[in-house]
Amino acid sequence: MSQKNSYYVAQSYKNNQRIKEILRELPLVCQDYFRSISQTKSPLTRLAYAYDLRLFFQYLCDERVSFANSSPELLTAEDIAQITARDIEGFQDYLIQYAKKPEDLNDTVSKRNSSPVFVQNGALGIMRKLSSLRAFFDYLFKNELVSANVATLVELPKKKSKPILYMEDDEVQKMIDAVISYDGLSEKQKQYAKTTKNRDLAILMLFLGTGIRVSELVGLDVSSIDFEKNSFVVTRKGGNQTILYFSDQVKNVLKRYYNERITIEPLPGHENALFLSLQKRRMTTRAVGNMVKKYALIGAPLKKKLSPHKLRSTFGTNLYQETGDIYLVADTLGHSDVNTTRRHYAAMSDQHKREASKRIPLPDINDTES
Numbered sequence: 001m002s003q004k005n006s007y008y009v010a011q012s013y014k015n016n017q018r019i020k021e022i023l024r025e026l027p028l029v030c031q032d033y034f035r036s037i038s039q040t041k042s043p044l045t046r047l048a049y050a051y052d053l054r055l056f057f058q059y060l061c062d063e064r065v066s067f068a069n070s071s072p073e074l075l076t077a078e079d080i081a082q083i084t085a086r087d088i089e090g091f092q093d094y095l096i097q098y099a100k101k102p103e104d105l106n107d108t109v110s111k112r113n114s115s116p117v118f119v120q121n122g123a124l125g126i127m128r129k130l131s132s133l134r135a136f137f138d139y140l141f142k143n144e145l146v147s148a149n150v151a152t153l154v155e156l157p158k159k160k161s162k163p164i165l166y167m168e169d170d171e172v173q174k175m176i177d178a179v180i181s182y183d184g185l186s187e188k189q190k191q192y193a194k195t196t197k198n199r200d201l202a203i204l205m206l207f208l209g210t211g212i213r214v215s216e217l218v219g220l221d222v223s224s225i226d227f228e229k230n231s232f233v234v235t236r237k238g239g240n241q242t243i244l245y246f247s248d249q250v251k252n253v254l255k256r257y258y259n260e261r262i263t264i265e266p267l268p269g270h271e272n273a274l275f276l277s278l279q280k281r282r283m284t285t286r287a288v289g290n291m292v293k294k295y296a297l298i299g300a301p302l303k304k305k306l307s308p309h310k311l312r313s314t315f316g317t318n319l320y321q322e323t324g325d326i327y328l329v330a331d332t333l334g335h336s337d338v339n340t341t342r343r344h345y346a347a348m349s350d351q352h353k354r355e356a357s358k359r360i361p362l363p364d365i366n367d368t369e370s
Helices: 007-024 027-037 042-062 087-093 106-111 121-144 168-183 188-210 214-218 250-260 285-299 306-324 326-333 338-344 346-359
Strands: 097-102 115-122 233-235 242-243
Touching: 007 027, 007 042, 027 346, 042 087, 042 121, 168 188, 168 285, 168 306, 188 214, 188 242, 188 250, 188 285, 188 306, 214 285, 214 306, 285 306, 306 326, 326 338
Parallel strands: none
Antiparallel strands: 097 115, 233 242
């Protein structure tokens, strides 16, 4: 199980190359920092840190008077030592809404547009970026490059707890029925759906039956599936691998698609991919998300924000309702901290407590005077 699949290796290489490109735009000390975390953080996490630090240093040079005559790559360790908590508070305020340059966008169409795109961050997005700064300044402090970790002096915004958005059983059934019968689809959508029916059913059932992440699903290879053991290996966030198991019901749907898939000749470079697009390439997370949303809105038209992650939440909800075991749910979903799972399913935990209180055997009260 230790051998990474080709998709994960390719993605890691791509992310590492992108990190190297961004580092050319950052202060020299950042190279030492990223070298120090290369063995403890995944390429994807390090790439997120790189984007966050680039945004921060761009902000300093564009918005703060004390850094106005410099550019990020020219800042020295001595310059960085002059950064104050007030600078970081200004960055926190800046993050609420800022203009992103076309060259910094991931979307190819947006890059062609010369106009900047305005980006808004909620509490979660701001927290993540400030956490990246805290980690960076912690490295600087431990290596005696700054006198204090000023990032810790800035209070993180409070994340508002939201109820879990998941699909009810009847909504799930309507969604699956739509894939099978094409009900609710336009005539154009029906033409494509007839070709992708087995694939789409397999994807939806994997989400609902295993709680797999969309990034893990698109990374599955044909060789990942073990039909004898009803299992497959996924590469989790952070690069760790684990085995997920599926039911016979999922197996039947997956096997049907698998038999169809092995008759298709993919484009070069996509030979190992389990889930293929109509162009015979490995499906992207965006393509899977669009497919899920199309069918999920038929099943639950009032729930506009349904996504692969919400199908994952549906699996987690059903697993917790069936078992009441928060540790099992956390392990199956791949949460590194069970408290993350506990926060998400706190409301259902209270329901389990209420139900448990009704099951406690108590003596009868035969007080005729009351």
